[in-house]
Amino acid sequence: MVLCLKPAIQYTVYEQVKQIVIAARRLNTDGKAVVDDSLSAAEAFFLGMFARIVATMLTYPYLRAKVLLQSTYGNAKVKPTIPQMIAEQLSKGGVWGLYQGIGPELTRGVFSAALMMMVKERIGVIVRALVDGQDSQRRSSGH
Numbered sequence: 001m002v003l004c005l006k007p008a009i010q011y012t013v014y015e016q017v018k019q020i021v022i023a024a025r026r027l028n029t030d031g032k033a034v035v036d037d038s039l040s041a042a043e044a045f046f047l048g049m050f051a052r053i054v055a056t057m058l059t060y061p062y063l064r065a066k067v068l069l070q071s072t073y074g075n076a077k078v079k080p081t082i083p084q085m086i087a088e089q090l091s092k093g094g095v096w097g098l099y100q101g102i103g104p105e106l107t108r109g110v111f112s113a114a115l116m117m118m119v120k121e122r123i124g125v126i127v128r129a130l131v132d133g134q135d136s137q138r139r140s141s142g143h
Contacts, residue, residue, distance in 0.1 A: 002062045002082075010055035014117060017047055038125045041118050048117025052110045060105060061086050061098040 022037055039047065065085035073079035080088070089097040 003059060003066070006055045006059045009058055010051045010113065013054045014047055014051040017050065021047070038128075039121050041122060044121035045114045045118040048114035049110050051117070052113035053106060056102070056106055056109060057099075060102050061089070063105075064098065064101065065089060 018039060021039065021043065062082060065082045068089070069079060069082060069085050086098065089100075093100060
């Protein structure tokens, strides 16, 4: 169940940092025209990378413990719990022990998440433009 939190963490980090970026952008306009509430493709890409890194860093020790538990104890009748496996890895290898092997996991997930967030942001811009266009057409035609 803990591993299901990874997408929730990723999207939460993305949306919260996006709001910070947009708010900072508004402050830098010095009273000029209102700034668009969307990110550029590059901003969305790098923010998607950042969000995935944060989510992976928070959930990886649990994932690693789960994999070690399955590979070490298999179908054994008595096995340690995942928190016990995390404590064991922490005592054996320190914090680095919890994150051993994270490189491939980050490489695998970061770029796909970054691309997904970039595409999501661009689709959101297109949909908002279409909806705004339809709303302005309805208002001008009196419907």
